[in-house]
Each structure stands twice: as structure tokens, then as C-alpha cells.
Amino acid sequence: MSLGFQTEPGNPAHHDYWREMVCRHHIKIAPQFDSQIGFRGQMRIDDWGPVQLSDASFTPITYMHGVDEIRQSDRDDFLCVVNLDGDGAFQRNSQSIAYKAGDLLLYDTNQVYALNFPTAARTISARIPRALITSRLPEADRQFALCLRGDRPTTQLAVSMLKNAATLSELPDEGSCREMGHSLLDIVCIAVKDNLGATLVPTPGQAAVLKRIKLSLLEQLGDASLDIETIAQAQGLSSRTLNRMFASEGTTVMRWLWKQRLAASYRALSDGSVRQVTEAAFRFGFKDSSHYTRAFKREYNLQPNKLIAR
Structure with a gap:
């Protein structure tokens, strides 16, 4: 337009x-x-x-x-x-x-x-x-x-x-x-x-660890089995320490991961690399397309299929 x-x-x-x-x-x-x-x-x-x-x-x-x-x-x-x-x-x-x-x-x-x-x-x-x-x-x-x-x-x-x-x-x-x-x-x-x-990034010491964790999670957006325990174990941290690190940014590790999944799916639907809502849901770690659609609507006030039509 x-x-x-x-x-x-x-x-x-x-x-x-x-x-x-x-x-x-x-x-x-x-x-x-x-x-x-x-x-x-x-x-x-x-x-x-x-x-x-x-x-x-x-x-x-x-x-x-x-x-x-x-x-x-x-x-x-x-x-x-x-x-x-x-x-x-x-x-x-x-x-x-x-x-x-x-x-x-x-x-x-x-x-x-x-x-x-x-x-x-x-x-x-x-x-x-x-x-x-x-x-x-x-x-x-x-x-x-x-x-x-x-x-x-x-x-x-x-x-x-x-x-x-x-x-x-x-x-x-x-x-x-x-x-x-x-x-x-x-x-x-x-x-x-x-x-x-x-x-x-907030502080030099915490920044290096947070950056490493975030980069690792961004490579695993499609893994629907991730939870705080498996993430903490993979990073050699306790769940409490992991939560405390993300709390310094006003969020939790699962909330951060959830937002990255939605953001990545938005980008994929927007640029045409994904053509179906169901494909976007499963590619980016959601176990159910209906749950994904509701989460997407809450986050962006927009149904994901509207991006496909643009």
C-alpha cells in the first residue's frame, strides 16, 4: 500500500x-x-x-x-x-x-x-x-x-x-x-x-553466561521437551541459579524462551519461509497448534494466519 x-x-x-x-x-x-x-x-x-x-x-x-x-x-x-x-x-x-x-x-x-x-x-x-x-x-x-x-x-x-x-x-x-x-x-x-x-547487556560477568545460554536456546526453539530442569542441567547450573539470572532482566527462562519462539514464528510467517500455522507451531516448539494460535493472539493481538495472507 x-x-x-x-x-x-x-x-x-x-x-x-x-x-x-x-x-x-x-x-x-x-x-x-x-x-x-x-x-x-x-x-x-x-x-x-x-x-x-x-x-x-x-x-x-x-x-x-x-x-x-x-x-x-x-x-x-x-x-x-x-x-x-x-x-x-x-x-x-x-x-x-x-x-x-x-x-x-x-x-x-x-x-x-x-x-x-x-x-x-x-x-x-x-x-x-x-x-x-x-x-x-x-x-x-x-x-x-x-x-x-x-x-x-x-x-x-x-x-x-x-x-x-x-x-x-x-x-x-x-x-x-x-x-x-x-x-x-x-x-x-x-x-x-x-x-x-x-x-x-547488564554486567560483564553475567552477560557472558546469559549470552551463551540464550544462543544455545535460540538453536533449540523447536525442541518442545525443554523445561527449566533440562535447560539448567545442560548448562551446568541449578534451576535456582538459572531463574535468578533471568530474573535480573525481569523475566524467567521459560518466559524468555516462549517469547523467542513466538517472535521467530512471527518472523517466519511474515517473510514467507513458513506457509501454514500448524507448521509454524510445531517448528518452533509448540505441541498444539490451537495453544500456539491463542498464545500468538495474546502476544501480538493478531491471528497468525493473518500474516500468511499479507
Whole structure:
């Protein structure tokens, strides 16, 4: 799907129109406009498989995303924002992350925040389902917002590819868009890893063990017999120690494994490598397809067969 819209000069309802269109087609926001400047804005939105790309230009504005917007949203996404022109700040609570032209901001939209553009700006944004981020960056759930500086080569490559894709005069066919959307996402995640490296993990000592355990479990997602006892035994740990390690990240080993299975199945259904819900269930460690479907619906507010039809 491709869509474009813009405000009309002199239209007294242009504030409401911009808010309504952005909320309906992109992300729920409550915009605050500069009363001293007549607002102008335009946006183009394209679907690249599961990734939505948008190219937007606008005069000064602050996008508020509060509790009401979170409740109203039926999506669970990360947003990747490339700032092409103008400076700004991402704010939540008492924290403020400044960004400038060329930087890339990746953040979880299931949070209260404000995105401030004090001057006219142009952005390229990628709206990405949470599962497609966490399946590539398992630790990303703990990171509220990451600013990737534009002076790093991997950030520059990610920015260039996102901009080129979002500004094409004509899109490839649907199948190619889907495949390229996943490739764009891979490059963004590589840039995240390059920029942050080991800062994504809590402590050096625990990080090495957790990383080893997680990598081992990711290779065994299809093993439905895994439980805390067998995992602990295979890792040479007690069940209590294993639970304590995952508790440091606010989860349990089985909960983490369950989420990785769902995320991997989401990715497989989304990119077409799995074509049937039953196949996805059994490939990723679920013993019953009905249980898998219910778990998937609870996690993503979406029936898994809807991804097949996309």
C-alpha cells in the first residue's frame, strides 16, 4: 500500500487533519503545534512487507505519545526515525536524548514519550513490529530509546538505504518489497549492534553466561521437551541459579524462551519461509497448534494466519 497526504494552506482544520491522518495510518500521537507559525506538513507512506516506511516534512511540532495513545493503539511496534533535516529531542520522564541531522533514533512505542522538532524537519521513519526487532535483538525490550550517531559508517549505510527506499518513485512488486523490507531491517539491527556493542547487556560477568545460554536456546526453539530442569542441567547450573539470572532482566527462562519462539514464528510467517500455522507451531516448539494460535493472539493481538495472507 502507498499513501500520501498533506495539509492545505489556509485550512483552519489542518491541525486536526494532520493528527487524524498520522494516527490512522502511522502511529497514535497527540501533536502540539507552534502557535506562532502556520503548520505545514506532508507525508508519504509505503508498505515494505511488514515494515512501513514514511517520508515526512513538517514545520515545528512536538509529537506527544502518552497513556491514552498507548491504550488506543492496536499495534506493538518499534519506530526507527532518521532525521534528515533539523535537530530535535526525544524526551521521557526527566531524560532527554538530543539528535541532529544524520542520526537514527530507534525506540519502543509502548512507552510514554515526546518527540520534539523545534525547527522545520524532514524524517524517514520505519514502523517495525516488535517481534521482528526482538528476534534480531533479544535485549532490545530493555532499551527504551537508542540514538545511533550519524558519524558511524554503519549508521550512514542504514540511513542511506532507508532514505533511498522511502523516496523511490515506483515500488518493486509486493514480493520484492517484502524481501527487501526484511533486508532493511537486518541492516538497521546491524547498525544498532555496531553502535552499542556490549552496552546492551547488564554486567560483564553475567552477560557472558546469559549470552551463551540464550544462543544455545535460540538453536533449540523447536525442541518442545525443554523445561527449566533440562535447560539448567545442560548448562551446568541449578534451576535456582538459572531463574535468578533471568530474573535480573525481569523475566524467567521459560518466559524468555516462549517469547523467542513466538517472535521467530512471527518472523517466519511474515517473510514467507513458513506457509501454514500448524507448521509454524510445531517448528518452533509448540505441541498444539490451537495453544500456539491463542498464545500468538495474546502476544501480538493478531491471528497468525493473518500474516500468511499479507
